[in-house]
Amino acid sequence: MKKIVKFLVERTTHAEVEIHLDVPEEFLDEDGEVCDEDGLxxxxxxxxxxxxxxxxxxxxxxxxxxxxLNVY
Structure with a gap:
């Protein structure tokens, strides 16, 4: 017997984002290069x-x- 079933799902995606940010100096070395990628x-x-x-x-x-969630 066919039924309509309503589910709650979770989708996981991976995305690339490219934006201009003011990077805090604590993550940069003396040449302005990122030195702490994990912290950033x-x-x-x-x-x-x-x-x-x-x-x-x-x-x-x-x-x-x-x-x-529902079946009808």
Whole structure:
């Protein structure tokens, strides 16, 4: 018997973002080159929103069903 099933899913994507940022000096060496990529990544994750228009590339990696919401 065919039914309509409504699911809650979670999608994971990977995307490239290219934007102009004022990089804090704590992540730069004396020549202005990034010397702490891990710290810069953590700072960017905590301090910026990534709007869709800044995506230069996006690829869906996976979809996982979290919950069955309704069946009718």
């Amino acid at each position: 990544r953590d700072w960017a994750e905590e301090n910026h929103n990534w709007p869709d228009q800044d995506l230069t590339f996006e690829e869906q990696q996976s979809t996982e069903v979290l919950e069955v």
